[in-house]
Amino acid sequence: MEYDIVIGLEVHAELKTKSKVFCSCKNQFGSTPNSNCCPVCIGLPGALPVLNKKAVELVIKAGLCMDCEINDKAVFERKNYFYPDLAKAYQISQLVKPICVGGKIELKDKTVRLNRIHLEEDAGKLVHSSRAIGTLIDYNRGGVPLMELVTEPDISSAEEAVEFLTKLRSILVYSNVADCKMEEGGMRCDVNLSIKPKGSDVLGVRSEMKNLNSFKSVYRAIKYEAQRQIDILEQGGKIVQETRKWDDNKERSYAMRKKETSQDYRYFPDPDMLAVNISRELVSKIKDSLPELADQRFKRYVSYSLTEYESEILTRDKAYSDYFDKALSVYFEPKTIANWFLTDVMSKLKGQDEIKISPEDLALIIKSVDDKVISTKVSKEIFEKAWEEGASVEKLIKELSGNIEGEELRKIVETLVAENEKAVSDYRTTDQPEKVLRWFMGQVMKMTKGKANATQAETMILELIKE
Numbered sequence: 001m002e003y004d005i006v007i008g009l010e011v012h013a014e015l016k017t018k019s020k021v022f023c024s025c026k027n028q029f030g031s032t033p034n035s036n037c038c039p040v041c042i043g044l045p046g047a048l049p050v051l052n053k054k055a056v057e058l059v060i061k062a063g064l065c066m067d068c069e070i071n072d073k074a075v076f077e078r079k080n081y082f083y084p085d086l087a088k089a090y091q092i093s094q095l096v097k098p099i100c101v102g103g104k105i106e107l108k109d110k111t112v113r114l115n116r117i118h119l120e121e122d123a124g125k126l127v128h129s130s131r132a133i134g135t136l137i138d139y140n141r142g143g144v145p146l147m148e149l150v151t152e153p154d155i156s157s158a159e160e161a162v163e164f165l166t167k168l169r170s171i172l173v174y175s176n177v178a179d180c181k182m183e184e185g186g187m188r189c190d191v192n193l194s195i196k197p198k199g200s201d202v203l204g205v206r207s208e209m210k211n212l213n214s215f216k217s218v219y220r221a222i223k224y225e226a227q228r229q230i231d232i233l234e235q236g237g238k239i240v241q242e243t244r245k246w247d248d249n250k251e252r253s254y255a256m257r258k259k260e261t262s263q264d265y266r267y268f269p270d271p272d273m274l275a276v277n278i279s280r281e282l283v284s285k286i287k288d289s290l291p292e293l294a295d296q297r298f299k300r301y302v303s304y305s306l307t308e309y310e311s312e313i314l315t316r317d318k319a320y321s322d323y324f325d326k327a328l329s330v331y332f333e334p335k336t337i338a339n340w341f342l343t344d345v346m347s348k349l350k351g352q353d354e355i356k357i358s359p360e361d362l363a364l365i366i367k368s369v370d371d372k373v374i375s376t377k378v379s380k381e382i383f384e385k386a387w388e389e390g391a392s393v394e395k396l397i398k399e400l401s402g403n404i405e406g407e408e409l410r411k412i413v414e415t416l417v418a419e420n421e422k423a424v425s426d427y428r429t430t431d432q433p434e435k436v437l438r439w440f441m442g443q444v445m446k447m448t449k450g451k452a453n454a455t456q457a458e459t460m461i462l463e464l465i466k467e
């Protein structure tokens with residue numbers, strides 16, 4: 001029998017705020033364990049939470065980027081459960097009245113509907129260290145603002161799930177809502193998956209896989225889980241609703257516990273938290289300040305006559321796109337700058353992510369070639385030196401731009417033109433004279449080992465070969 005795979009995702013992303021969501025402790029990854037903590041975020045009795053307005057605004061911003069409706073009123077609830085990384089034994093979260101409802105993300109071939117986006121607090125982190133007896137707990141992460149986004153079950157393959165997450169991450173990074181550094185746990189994903197006979201309207205029993213922290217493990221976990229469920233049904237078995245743990249090293253999942261429902265958490269409105277009124281003024285203010293997202297930048301680049309392929313690579317990473325825009329603001333030659341970026345910069349970037357030449361400097365090198373101050377060959381040398389040795393581009397251009405000029409250069413050009421009558425007549429008859437001119441320039445550079453003053457050389461050649 002053939003089956004449809006039905007997937008819904010729950011994605012958690014840590015918001016980019018300076019402080020935590022219910023206290024003023026730092027929201028900072030990598031600090032000394034338990035150094036960013038206070039009575040509120042370690043849940044001491046009597047400590048009262050205060051809401052971080054910025055966190056609410058970031059969730060609204062995320063919602064507006066994904067066409068969500070923003071509720072007038074948002075309510076915080078207690079989600080009660082005991083676990084050592086949650087010192088209060090409840091998490092402040094949202095169930096009935098989240099900040100955002102509905103919304104969507106467009107993929108290449110389908111629209112994935114969103115159910116909601118809400119704000120909650122992160123828990124601490126358990127550290128299993130061989131150097132310690134038992135387990136250590138770091139509460140620095142406890143109280144870090146998290147947005148949780150829940151999709152409708154519109155995703156039907158591992159490939160689509162990864163496409164969705166890639167798009168979501170791009171939106172959150174471009175809008176400055178979250179960094180989504182998956183290696184730091186800044187974005188985590190739960191996968192709900194069920195299967196049903198192909199074309200059937202009846203949903204199967206689903207399992208949930210928690211806290212997947214890379215796109216690769218989401219992909220592999222989905223492939224594995226879909227096959228596991230198909231095998232059970234094919235053998236006449238029954239799928240149970242449960243939470244499973246994915247082990248990326250062993251490439252398989254294990255049953256953890258029977259899946260909880262929201263009743264199990266005994267949600268109730270947190271008496272310490274007032275409901276939040278979200279004014280329409282605030283929403284429209286945030287709406288007016290939304291930044292340009294990857295899709296919009298992509299369209300803008302295509303309008304500069306870049307190919308879709310080039311535009312896609314430039315917008316894949318916000319750092320690339322920011323770099324490209326910065327270079328354009330210095331020298332607006334999109335095609336040439338994109339070419340340099342996609343060949344020279346990208347080949348240097350292999351295996352590292354720091355671009356070791358500023359966008360201003362790259363633009364200056366390119367402009368100097370176009371202005372014929374330096375040859376293409378010299379430009380590559382300058383690029384290399386600037387990247388590898390951090391040399392000053394401006395200084396190098398001055399040093400390496402041609403110093404053979406004036407009478408000395410004129411003699412060379414005259415000899416060259418005299419010896420190449422055919423090329424001269426070609427220049428006068430062809431419909432692409434600039435190609436012939438470029439050939440002459442190349443010859444001059446060859447004869448002078450790239451040391452000719454290019455601007456002067458071009459003027460001299462033109463004087464001699466133009467009719």
Ligand SMILES: [Zn+2]
Binds near residue numbers: 036038039040042143
């Ligand atoms: Zn705190």
